[in-house]
Every structure is written in structure tokens, then in C-alpha cells.
Amino acid sequence: MSAPRTNIEKQKRHHLVPIVTIIAILIFVGLGFVWWLSDETTDPIMPGEVAGPVDDLPQPPPTPSATPSQ
Numbered sequence: 001m002s003a004p005r006t007n008i009e010k011q012k013r014h015h016l017v018p019i020v021t022i023i024a025i026l027i028f029v030g031l032g033f034v035w036w037l038s039d040e041t042t043d044p045i046m047p048g049e050v051a052g053p054v055d056d057l058p059q060p061p062p063t064p065s066a067t068p069s070q
Helices: 008-042
Strands: none
Touching: none
């Protein structure tokens, strides 16, 4: 069954805004995905890993010696 009054030109005008909005959202999401993917691949540090050499970490303060000072 088909619609009784089909006006293709009127339907094109009515559907233009939703179609353009959907295309804009898809482009925005695609660009966000590309940005996120490039950020994840260029950052070699994984969560929980040490950022630099172990020598760069702060050392704990020295403990007092057990010998009396007399």
C-alpha cells in the first residue's frame, strides 16, 4: 500500500534538518574517535606503570641509627 498523497519535494524539505543533524553527529563522533585513538596510541605509559626510571623516584628519609650518641 502506498501513501495517498506523496509529495517528494515537500518530504525532502521536511527531512533535510534531521538528515543534516545525523550527518553532523556522525562526523563529530568520528572525529572524536580518531582523536581518542591517536591519543591512546601515542601515549606509551599504561595505567599502573612507572613513568620513568626507578632512580628518579624519591628516596625515603634515613632512619636514625641504633647506637647511643655519648
